[in-house]
Amino acid sequence: DTAVSQTPKYLVTQMGNDKSIKCEQNLGHDTMYWYKQDSKKFLKIMFSYNNKELIINETVPNRFSPKSPDKAHLNLHINSLELGDSAVYFCASSQAGSSTDTQYFGPGTRLTVL
Amino acid sequence: KNEVEQSPQNLTAQEGEFITINCSYSVGISALHWLQQHPGGGIVSLFMLSSGKKKHGRLIATINIQEKHSSLHITASHPRDSAVYICAVVFSGTYKYIFGTGTRLKVLA
Numbered sequence: 001d002t003a004v005s006q007t008p009k010y011l012v013t014q015m016g017n018d019k020s021i022k023c024e025q026n027l028g029h030d031t032m033y034w035y036k037q038d039s040k041k042f043l044k045i046m047f048s049y050n051n052k053e054l055i056i057n058e059t060v061p062n063r064f065s066p067k068s069p070d071k072a073h074l075n076l077h078i079n080s081l082e083l084g085d086s087a088v089y090f091c092a093s094s095q096a097g098s099s100t101d102t103q104y105f106g107p108g109t110r111l112t113v114l
Numbered sequence: 115k116n117e118v119e120q121s122p123q124n125l126t127a128q129e130g131e132f133i134t135i136n137c138s139y140s141v142g143i144s145a146l147h148w149l150q151q152h153p154g155g156g157i158v159s160l161f162m163l164s165s166g167k168k169k170h171g172r173l174i175a176t177i178n179i180q181e182k183h184s185s186l187h188i189t190a191s192h193p194r195d196s197a198v199y200i201c202a203v204v205f206s207g208t209y210k211y212i213f214g215t216g217t218r219l220k221v222l223a
Contacts, residue, residue, distance in 0.1 A: 042213065043200065099211075100162055104159065
């Protein structure tokens with residue numbers, strides 16, 4: 001069984017559309033994260049939720065809205081997609097959100113905005 | 115200047131060589147993570163360090179808190195070690211993860 005899963009794996013869409021990426025973890029972890037990896041392969045944290053509550057919110061356009069219906073899921077909704085949103089988005093989870101916890105990553109979702 | 119610097123950016127080695135990848139950071143941290151990103155894109159956490167040294171198989175990670183520096187060593191390197199190795203730090207008093215730009219390692223048979 002996959003520990004951290006994301007859907008879809010690939011997403012190609014037109015500028016201006018709204019899209020969602022789903023993330024689920026079956027590890028029983030309390031904390032989940034979203035990261036963006038740009039074309040230069042540079043990783044940046046976007047959001048972190050601990051027990052469904054937002055604990056990290058980096059400087060991300062408010063077109064990006066994370067939603068955590070329960071602690072096993074953290075979905076990323078993006079409104080009015082722009083060309084610069086094209087990237088690979090990784091979801092991750094950790095036991096308790098401590099900086100010393102090991103993070104487990106999903107396989108990534110490659111978003112292409114045309 | 116990035117708050118987390120890695121060197122080298124690219125590294126090509128022959129199978130069997132001992133490899134060292136370095137990570138330096140600018141201010142106090144609560145933890146440092148080493149990650150491996152496979153050519154297919156998947157990311158795996160290798161180590162978490164807050165002090166000292168850790169070993170797992172052929173991989174060894176060390177951290178010197180005073181010098182704000184960490185190294186990842188690979189002994190007896192193998193082509194399957196070819197990947198991008200990424201250092202990430204969490205600055206003290208924050209939950210903020212800052213990533214290095216990664217070191218692309220290629221091990222030739």
